[in-house]
Amino acid sequence: DAKTTQPNSMESNEEEPVHLPCNHSTISGTDYIHWYRQLPSQGPEYVIHGLTSNVNNRMASLAIAEDRKSSTLILHRATLRDAAVYYCILRDEGYGGSQGNLIFGKGTKLSVKP
Amino acid sequence: DSGVTQTPKHLITATGQRVTLRCSPRSGDLSVYWYQQSLDQGLQFLIQYYNGEERAKGNILERFSAQQFPDLHSELNLSSLELGDSALYFCASSPGLGLQETQYFGPGTRLLVL
Numbered sequence: 001d002a003k004t005t006q007p008n009s010m011e012s013n014e015e016e017p018v019h020l021p022c023n024h025s026t027i028s029g030t031d032y033i034h035w036y037r038q039l040p041s042q043g044p045e046y047v048i049h050g051l052t053s054n055v056n057n058r059m060a061s062l063a064i065a066e067d068r069k070s071s072t073l074i075l076h077r078a079t080l081r082d083a084a085v086y087y088c089i090l091r092d093e094g095y096g097g098s099q100g101n102l103i104f105g106k107g108t109k110l111s112v113k114p
Numbered sequence: 115d116s117g118v119t120q121t122p123k124h125l126i127t128a129t130g131q132r133v134t135l136r137c138s139p140r141s142g143d144l145s146v147y148w149y150q151q152s153l154d155q156g157l158q159f160l161i162q163y164y165n166g167e168e169r170a171k172g173n174i175l176e177r178f179s180a181q182q183f184p185d186l187h188s189e190l191n192l193s194s195l196e197l198g199d200s201a202l203y204f205c206a207s208s209p210g211l212g213l214q215e216t217q218y219f220g221p222g223t224r225l226l227v228l
Contacts, residue, residue, distance in 0.1 A: 044204070044219045049216075101147060101170055102147075103159060106156060
């Protein structure tokens with residue numbers, strides 16, 4: 001089972017910021033926090049990842065709580081193309097025999113309104 | 115375009131049959147992963163290969179097998195197919211094994227078992 005909890009769905013207006021939350025209260029010190037998204041009819045796509053510090057890239061920002069028990073993916077200006085299912089995933093070397101592989105939960109379905 | 119290719123795009127077959135799905139990783143990537151996405155189970159990790167060797171197993175049925183060849187392409191073999199095997203099958207690749215590494219997903223093969 002996934003070790004993260006996300007809202008099932010969220011809505012946003014185009015060109016407004018979006019904050020997608022993720023709870024991971026059982027995170028261990030070596031778990032990396034990864035975010036992937038899946039656009040309709042496509043394979044998952046990497047968004048961002050981090051360990052302890054906040055991270056920024058061209059797609060998004062990742063804000064990690066000081067205790068690391070939660071994180072937030074921030075899309076600074078949502079576009080229609082950002083409508084997708086967003087997955088928050090912990091990667092750990094020994095989790096459930098997966099040896100660091102991606103264990104997907106149900107994710108958050110983001111809808112973007114024009 | 116992630117650089118990962120999968121063939122065929124679509125496959126329709128009958129129960130009891132056997133099919134082979136093919137994946138070519140990004141140039142230079144040594145790790146290949148297989149995932150299954152069905153409506154009721156979501157995205158599930160099946161198996162991982164690294165440089166020709168099986169590295170980790172997830173929820174892969176005994177009727178399914180995979181291998182990675184010396185040229186690093188991989189094949190997923192599904193046998194004695196059942197209706198419930200109808201799903202999208204994704205292949206992903208990454209350069210190595212690091213927890214920080216991005217997995218790049220292919221467009222998937224849609225399998226329909228009738």
